[in-house]
Amino acid sequence: MSAKFKTFVTRLHGAVRAERPNEERIQEVYQESEEVAKEFNNDPWPKAEEVSALVQEDRVFLLLYTEMAFQAFFKNKNMKATMEDRVGSWQNYSALFTALIQDEAGDAMTEAARAHGAEVMITGKWAFDIIYEFVYQFQEACQYRASALQSAINESELQTVLDHKDVWTVDKVFNFLHQLVKVSKVREVLEVASLSKGSAEGEGGGAGAVPLVTYPSKLHYLLGYFALVGLNRLECLLGDFQNALSVAEPVMEESRSVHAGAGLLLSSSIIAQVSLHYHIGLSYLMIRKYHEAIKTFVSVLDVYFKYMESVKQQQRAQQQQQQQQQGQPVQPPPKNADDLAAGKLVDKVAAMLLIVHHLCPGQHIPENIRGHLTGEKMKDKLRHVQSGDVDEIVTLFVVSAPKFISPATDYDAAASSMGVGGQVGTGRGGSGGRTGTYGGLQRIVFAEEVRQMLELRKLRDYLRLYSTIGLEKLSAFTGQEPENIRRELVQYKHKLLQLEASTGSSAQQSLDFHYYLDGDMVHVDAGEHENRQEVSKHFQHEIRKLENLARTLRK
Amino acid sequence: MQPRKEAFALPYATPSKTAPLSGPESNSSMANANPGISTGLPRPSSYNSVHSNVLGDGLYTQEKVKHLEEYLQLQVKEGSYDFEANKSLLKLYLLYPPLANNENVETILLKALLNLPATDFTLLLYILPEKLQTDENVLTIKDAAEALETARYADFWSILNSRAAVFLAIPEWKDDIRKIILTVHAATYKAVDKAHVSDGVGLSGDELDSFLTANTPGLVAKVEVDRVIFAPNKENQPWVRKYKEKVDLQNMLGILNRLAA
DSSP, X not given: OOXXXXXXXHXXXXXXXXXXXXXHHHHHHHHHHHHHHGGGTTSOOOOHHHHHGGGTTOHHHHHHHHHHHHHHHHHOTTSOOOXXXXXXXXXXXXXXHHHHHHOTTSHHHHHHHHHHSSOOOOXXXXXXXXXXXXXXXXXHHHHHHHHHHHHOXXXXXXXXXXXXXXXXXXXXXXXXXXXXXXXXXXXXXXXXXXXXXXXXXXXXXXXXXXXXXXXXXXXXXHHHXXXXXXXXXXXXXXXXXXXXXXXXXHHHHHHHHSGGGTTOGGGGOHHHHHHHXXXXXXXXXXXXXXXXHHHXXXXXXXHHHHHHHHHHHHHHHHHHHHHHXXXXXXXXXXXXXHXXXXXXHHHHHHHHHHHHHHHSOOOOOOHHHHHHHTSTTTHHHHHHHHTTOHHHXXXXXXXXXXXXXXXXXXXXXXXXXXXXXXXXOSOSSSSOSSSOSTHHHHHHHHHHHHHHHHHHHHHHHHHTTOSEEEHHHHXXXXXXXXXXXXXXXXXXXXXXXXXXXXXXXXXXXXXXXXXXXXXXXXXXXXXXXXXXXXXXXHHHHHHHHHHXXXXXXHO | OOOOOOOOXXXXXXXXXXXOOOSSOOSSOGGGGOGGGSSSSOOOTTHHHIIIIISTTXXXXXXXXXXXXXXXXXXXXXXXXXXXXXXXXXXXXXXXXXXXXXXXXXXXXXXXXXXXXXXXXXXXXXXXXXXXXXOHHHHHHHHHHHHHHTXXXXXXXXXXXXXXXXGGGSTTHHHHHHHHHHXXXXXXXXXXXXXXXXXXXXXXXXXXXXXXXXXXXXXXEEEOSSEEEEOOOSTTSOOOOOOOOOOOHHHHHHHHHHHHO
16 A cells, blocks of 8 residues: 555545535545556555554545445456455445434434544535445346356356345345435425525525425435435336336426526536436336427436536636646646546437437427537437338437346246256346347337337328328328228327326327328328428528618619 | 226316426426326225335335235225336336236236326336246237237237136226227217227127217217217317417518519
């Protein structure tokens, strides 16, 4: 353990337990961890016991430290994580969360604060990283376990898995996140904030009649808040999209009411924002609330572009400064890991947006985003979507969707395959079987929906051209039997009713047109066409230009 | 036994029973999207106690399975429906495969179809336990649901007839689905040949007539010898179009002047 690392740990501890907490400072030191860790190369960080003396045995800090150590360990691609490692990480999370959950009134935290000089403070970004990593490691653990059981990587690994059946189980993971939410009272705090329309920390909400809600400690609140985000992701991964939406509702509500991210906890980390909106948009898409999905995707792309703009400006300013100081051109700094990860997610968001917009056209997308969607990077994906081929669209979806997981592990089948070393081919969380991975179910349901929507979209395109059209004529256009067209019209109505039922808004918004049948005649009512208005404006504009031109020529 | 409410008014033909939207943006409030309280079947009698005692804390523990299974049977007996509870039960089966009960899953799926056009059934499909994804009965229900969604009613009725046993879990299921199909027809058609309605609801002759009369007034306005005229509702009437011209008079006058000169 070098002196550099020792200093790092001490400085981090100092920042976390500072008497006058300074978020920027904490953030600064926290981000140094990437740098500092490089000295360890392919070794894990020193254990908590080894640094304990440096931080006066600060238990909470040591738990946080161990979490960081494990994160770094798992992120290091050169390390091969074993089940033993995962068990260790689980035990650390367990200890950290249990400490908070059992400390409902915040007494233990206050004790510790007295002993170590100040309350524990971490940044929003740090809290998000903890929770996000927690869910991510759960994902990995499930996959690891499943593949160990299926193909029996090796006997001892399999044995470790079987010995630790109670780590990384889905009910415990759920439990932890839910209890963190409960003990931190984050839901109540956010509700109060929305009622009084103040800041979300209870202080600004002194609107008199609304009672202030106090949370046990800042650490509680931060972890509870991001536990909501974690639960949102977890529910998505398990396929319960409705719950995913409802669990993140307090956070989304807050982000809608507080303007432009000022004081918004979520915006302390760009990847937190992008990730949350990505999952929310995905959930809307799977629930078939297409309009909400489009709105969500558009809003997060907007946020991300603005963020990148401001980052670029900052970098440019920094570069100029450095150039002036050094008197020669300076390389632009490399993107940090978070921005890269956010960028990758944003690509997925854009792909999803393309898909949804194709399935449910007619909603307005702002210019700058439309520009991005048709630009260089998205050209391939655009081609996939516009091909109108179900398989291509589904492939794009699978690539852009998260890796859904199968949480339950069937230990019995595995036990019988032990020693045989062959693959159990019933598609349990791994390869083999008709559906492949668990995500196969999501894919199948989605593919069916895409098929239906594409069929209906073709019909819609024809119907929009007419105010009345007979079945015979439609049949001539589409090359389908009149009876099939009739069936499709009923099917489409069914879909429209579904969209109505789920959005609670009139069909006028769900799809921009309306029709009904009288016998064999289809009567169509198209909604307001944006294009028409733009056309009239365009003509007006051109006429005026021409007039001005004629006038100047005459002079 | 709770009286069965008239559950098949078209959305917005009568005032919707969903909670009103809060504010101009409709993305907030998931209460709207809870199909259990929408224009479908009524709530079960023990709804409140189940939601506060069993589902209240949001955790997924094995002990809840028994309670939710009993609650499901209550729904079958009463003809009531609670989507959230059933979904939670299905999720518990997903998380603890040994506890999964096939018949209950089939019942849950069938119940969800009764809440069409809400998307309950699709939402359940996403969390179907793996064992059941290849179960024959579940696949039959899936096929029937697909036929229903794509308006392939002839296929739908033939599935029901050939594998009737699967759908007997809920006694009045067939009749309720029939009403839903009629609802979709009422939304699509102002008036149509009787033959099409007959294909749709799987009835003919006197049975068809009495079924249609039972839904008059409400969905059906008039039953003729070979045509059915549906009651006017939001979906099967022309919309009133509001013309909003974006060209104001001054500009137009200027342009007209030019043209006339």
